[in-house]
Amino acid sequence: MEPIRIGILGYGNLGRGVELACAANEDMQLMAVFTRRNPESLTLLTPGAAVVAAAELEQWTDKVDVLVLAGGSATDLPQQTPEAVRLFNVVDSFDTHANIPQHFAAVDAAAKETGHIGVISVGWDPGMFSVARLYANAILSGGADYTFWGRGVSQGHSDAIRRIPGVADARQYTVPVPAALEAVRAGKNPQLTTREKHTRECYVVAEEDADTDAIREAIVTMPNYFADYDTTVTFISQEELNRDHAGIPHGGSVIRTGTTGQNGENTHVIEYSLKLDSNPEFTGSVLVAVARAAKRLADAGETGCRTIFDIAPALLAPQTPDYLRAHML
Numbered sequence: 001m002e003p004i005r006i007g008i009l010g011y012g013n014l015g016r017g018v019e020l021a022c023a024a025n026e027d028m029q030l031m032a033v034f035t036r037r038n039p040e041s042l043t044l045l046t047p048g049a050a051v052v053a054a055a056e057l058e059q060w061t062d063k064v065d066v067l068v069l070a071g072g073s074a075t076d077l078p079q080q081t082p083e084a085v086r087l088f089n090v091v092d093s094f095d096t097h098a099n100i101p102q103h104f105a106a107v108d109a110a111a112k113e114t115g116h117i118g119v120i121s122v123g124w125d126p127g128m129f130s131v132a133r134l135y136a137n138a139i140l141s142g143g144a145d146y147t148f149w150g151r152g153v154s155q156g157h158s159d160a161i162r163r164i165p166g167v168a169d170a171r172q173y174t175v176p177v178p179a180a181l182e183a184v185r186a187g188k189n190p191q192l193t194t195r196e197k198h199t200r201e202c203y204v205v206a207e208e209d210a211d212t213d214a215i216r217e218a219i220v221t222m223p224n225y226f227a228d229y230d231t232t233v234t235f236i237s238q239e240e241l242n243r244d245h246a247g248i249p250h251g252g253s254v255i256r257t258g259t260t261g262q263n264g265e266n267t268h269v270i271e272y273s274l275k276l277d278s279n280p281e282f283t284g285s286v287l288v289a290v291a292r293a294a295k296r297l298a299d300a301g302e303t304g305c306r307t308i309f310d311i312a313p314a315l316l317a318p319q320t321p322d323y324l325r326a327h328m329l
């Protein structure tokens with residue numbers, strides 16, 4: 001079997017995660033990483049793969065089967081995915097939930113025009129958590145949904161703290177409230193406010209002579225990000241931040257509880273949970289499994305945009321359908 005030839009556009013945390021996932025899958029071959037920066041400034045982990053300027057993407061259409069987009073959701077992917085799907089079959093991890101329908105429409109139009117497949121919003125949330133929500137809802141039609149995130153680093157919240165005057169660096173952890181998780185897991189269907197579901201832990205490096213009381217106040221009162229949560233702020237040195245908070249862990253649980261029976265006398269709890277040491281490496285692994293599915297859909301002549309909901313599970317696996325039926329059913 002010829003390996004599936006992968007390209008990666010964007011070489012940040014997620015780009016490196018995708019690269020590692022390619023190396024871990026025998027049916028994948030990383031051909032090239034494309035970057036908007038000077039290609040000479042990047043050193044890949046994979047021997048033999050090329051580093052190429054993003055402006056030269058067009059020259060690689062016959063050397064790459066699936067291009068995995070690893071840029072940021074805020075400004076990179078809304079532009080890059082509809083452009084790239086004109087040239088390649090693509091997979092992205094677009095995670096701005098509210099804008100997914102709009103992103104889908106843009107990618108769908110471009111993919112259909114050019115005869116490619118584009119799978120968007122792949123990862124863990126959206127991604128594996130979305131699948132868990134869909135299965136649980138289809139099965140327990142009368143019930144309640146809960147998603148808990150963490151304990152994990154929120155890059156968006158960490159960035160928001162870094163923008164406060166006097167802050168040199170910061171890491172923010174989102175942490176589920178144990179009592180809330182317990183009540184949900186016990187099938188009690190509690191009504192939970194934002195504050196009752198998660199707390200926020202902030203580790204902040206202040207600049208020399210900065211007013212730490214003012215920084216603390218600016219964080220805990222920040223609308224949308226922290227004001228609705230119980231937030232703790234701990235000031236530490238840059239050395240401590242580098243030593244104790246260098247990783248990018250994340251995870252969480254999707255839970256649906258519901259009842260069946262004539263009088264709703266039987267309670268059921270469905271839970272899917274993830275504990276990830278490295279958010280980008282896990283997300284990269286999901287993207288690569290979906291790249292395999294994208295190649296199979298493209299080989300079958302399908303075109304247009306898809307999400308994880310449209311991907312049949314067997315398409316993700318490297319094994320044959322016979323093997324899956326014999327060993328995994």
Ligand code: NDP
Pocket residue numbers: 009010011012013014015034035036037054070071072073074093094095096121122123124125126127279280283
């Ligand atoms: P990064 O900020 O590390 O990288 C984003 C892009 O920034 C890179 O592709 C890179 O593009 C560019 N970049 C510019 N300068 C640098 C630099 N000095 N070092 C590294 N990259 C640089 O973001 P992440 O990789 O952590 O995350 C990417 C996106 O993945 C997030 O925006 C998030 O939306 C999404 N995501 C989705 C998940 C899901 O579950 N669906 C889970 C986790 C993340 P270039 O090489 O072209 O310069």
